[in-house]
């Protein structure tokens with residue numbers, strides 16, 4: 001049988017077969033050794049081959065992983081030598097950010113965007129909890145929106161609390177497989193609950209916000225959209241450590257830098273200390289936003305010289 005992985009806990013999987021049935025599945029032993037650099041050989045969104053193990057108990061076994069169209073991964077927070085595949089076979093990703101409760105840093109947003117660029121997955125930034133915005137937050141939002149729209153990203157504003165912006169958000173999901181990511185407590189599960197009738201994912205209030213998040217959602221899970229398409233809820237991330245990208249190609253994943261790279265004097269320019277650098281010039285001229293350049297420098301500095 002063939003199917004798609006809808007949920008993965010690491011020890012068991014939920015697979016939706018081509019027959020429309022949902023099966024509980026385990027992994028055949030060989031997968032565990034095949035891909036040692038990844039903490040999870042099978043991820044949500046994977047197309048798999050599976051066979052019945054115990055019909056009475058509806059238990060199946062995943063025997064094959066079919067080729068992935070794409071995937072998003074990051075360095076495993078538990079083990080920097082390993083990668084964790086967040087989800088695969090995606091059409092787009094929504095980064096849920098918040099200005100307040102909790103605050104999402106631009107560094108976090110930029111790391112996520114870089115990863116999406118590297119994997120050629122279109123990203124949309126959604127600022128949720130607009131109901132909490134007062135004058136200051138509104139100003140911050142407007143500034144962020146201007147920065148990211150100028151670079152080419154779509155930016156949406158939503159409030160689950162006040163049911164604002166959800167129709168526009170829903171339209172972007174039609175017919176696509178969408179990954180939802182962001183810090184814990186930004187409202188990822190709440191957004192899915194708001195747009196999907198009959199779904200009631202557990203959410204937790206962040207009233208005693210410690211800045212660390214509650215991590216209410218613990219495993220990635222995919223849901224079918226009634227109009228067609230799928231949406232993947234994921235556990236909140238505290239940090240987003242970029243995997244599989246080397247320092248010298250890093251600037252390719254900032255769209256506003258990519259289009260200027262061939263104007264630098266040196267073709268291996270890192271845009272830090274080199275003379276006649278088109279990127280630094282664009283920053284000074286205000287064509288590349290300073291915050292994006294600071295993110296570039298900060299993330300570059302945090303990247304290991306050669307870890308893989």
Ligand SMILES: Nc1nc2c(ncn2[C@@H]2O[C@H](COP(=O)(O)OP(=O)(O)OP(=O)(O)O)[C@@H](O)[C@H]2O)c(=O)[nH]1
Pocket residue numbers: 128129130131132158159160161162182183184185186187188189190191202203204205206213214215216217218234235236237
């Ligand atoms: N004020 C306000 N609160 C919201 C909004 N959306 C979600 N919340 C609240 O924020 C809290 C956290 O929401 P969740 O949906 O659990 O957040 P999450 O991103 O799924 O968090 P994890 O599962 O831990 O990653 C809940 O108390 C929600 O009711 C919003 O638009 N405005």
Ligand SMILES: [Mg+2]
Pocket residue numbers: 188189190202203216217233234235236
């Ligand atoms: Mg959640």
Ligand SMILES: [Zn+2]
Pocket residue numbers: 264265269270271272274276277278279280
């Ligand atoms: Zn340069």
